[in-house]
Each structure stands twice: as structure tokens, then as C-alpha cells.
Amino acid sequence: MAELEKKLTYEECRLKRIEENKKRWQELKLTMLAEDVHNATNPKPSPMKKAKPTVRQEVDRSAVRRSNRVADKPPPNYKEVPIEPLGRPRSYKRKDLLNRVYAADEDRQYAIGRAEQLQSELDVDFPSFVKPMLQSHVTGGFWLGLPVHFCKTHLPKHDEYITLVDENGDEFQTKYLALKTGLSGGWRGYALDHELIDGDALVFQLVAPTRFKVYIIRVNQVED
Numbered sequence: 001m002a003e004l005e006k007k008l009t010y011e012e013c014r015l016k017r018i019e020e021n022k023k024r025w026q027e028l029k030l031t032m033l034a035e036d037v038h039n040a041t042n043p044k045p046s047p048m049k050k051a052k053p054t055v056r057q058e059v060d061r062s063a064v065r066r067s068n069r070v071a072d073k074p075p076p077n078y079k080e081v082p083i084e085p086l087g088r089p090r091s092y093k094r095k096d097l098l099n100r101v102y103a104a105d106e107d108r109q110y111a112i113g114r115a116e117q118l119q120s121e122l123d124v125d126f127p128s129f130v131k132p133m134l135q136s137h138v139t140g141g142f143w144l145g146l147p148v149h150f151c152k153t154h155l156p157k158h159d160e161y162i163t164l165v166d167e168n169g170d171e172f173q174t175k176y177l178a179l180k181t182g183l184s185g186g187w188r189g190y191a192l193d194h195e196l197i198d199g200d201a202l203v204f205q206l207v208a209p210t211r212f213k214v215y216i217i218r219v220n221q222v223e224d
Helices: 002-041 103-122 148-153 189-191
Strands: 128-132 158-165 170-176 203-207 211-217
Touching: 103 128, 103 203, 103 211, 170 189
Parallel strands: 158 211
Antiparallel strands: 128 203, 158 170, 203 211
């Protein structure tokens, strides 16, 4: 009987220790959880020192250090000045673009017809085409797109200088852009020098790989 009571007392003590351990573990977990929450909501400041704000001093850029070799010369002007890419520099007087005068449709077609008649009388050994003038060709952008099929067949496959020869034998050098199949630099000078207007029709005759003979049919010209 005494041995049974002893066993029961041991079992009761063991269960009691288990319950106490459970309570301590729960308390410990709650404490750790509370610390994690506190650290998440209140992060510790970084130990790095705060950088002092840099104070920039104003520099007088008007005085640039220059070589003694050019000190007595005026400072260079790097402002971009528009220039004529090719050809001789000229001074032109053009009307305001808002006051453009557009050719009547019947006058435009009449000039094209006369240009095609002239083209039919040229030597067939030299390829040619008719190009009616629009406002974009003779004012503003001064870009002259050429017939794509003609360019692919007869003109260089790369950018090249092409000479335009008028009916008086005067020559004008222009820049041909192969990818865009048109004339860029230098065309402006030709158009202004010959006073081309909307409605004129030009006949281009390729007399050499990079040389055009150009005939102008004026939209307001009376047929001889």
C-alpha cells in the first residue's frame, strides 16, 4: 500500500513539472513575440553618420581659362548658325509662308502636259522623268523627293553629290540621299535661284551617273 502511494506521488510530481514547463514555454514565446513586434514597429536607427550637406559655391563661368596663344583673340561663338549646306551663299527675299500662292489645278496640269511633251522629244538614251513642283519643294523645307523606281534603277545606292545643270549651263551641286531617294542640301539654292513656284514642272534628264540636265516649264509661261 505504501509503495502504491509512493508511485502516485511521483506521477503527480511529474505531471506538475510538465504543466509548469508548459507555462514557462508559453510565457517565453509570448515574450519573444512581443520583442519581435516592438522591433518591427520601432526600427533601430542606422549607426551610419549623417552626411553633412554639401555647400556648392557659385562659379563665375564668364571667365574661362584660355591658352596664352589665343588670349588676345575674341572668345569663340558656339551658337549654331544656319547655313546653306552646299552651293554658293546667297541672300534671298521670300514671301511669308502664310502668303503662299497655290497654282490652279488646270494651270498645274497644263504645265505638266507641256513638260511631258518636252520629255518625249529628248534623247531616249538618257533616262528622264517629270517632277511637278509643290509648295514643300520650293518653300519652307525645300526637300525634293525623286521617283523611287527611277532612283533604284539609275542613281547611286549610297549618298552622293549630284550636279544640276540648267538650260544656261550653270551648275548647282546638291546632296542626294539614297535611303530617302531625294535631294537635300543644295536644292534650296537651286529652287530660289531659279525662282521656282508651286505649279512649275521640271524635266530631269540624267546625262551622267551623277549629273542631271534640268528643263523648267513655268506654270504661268505662255507656250511659244
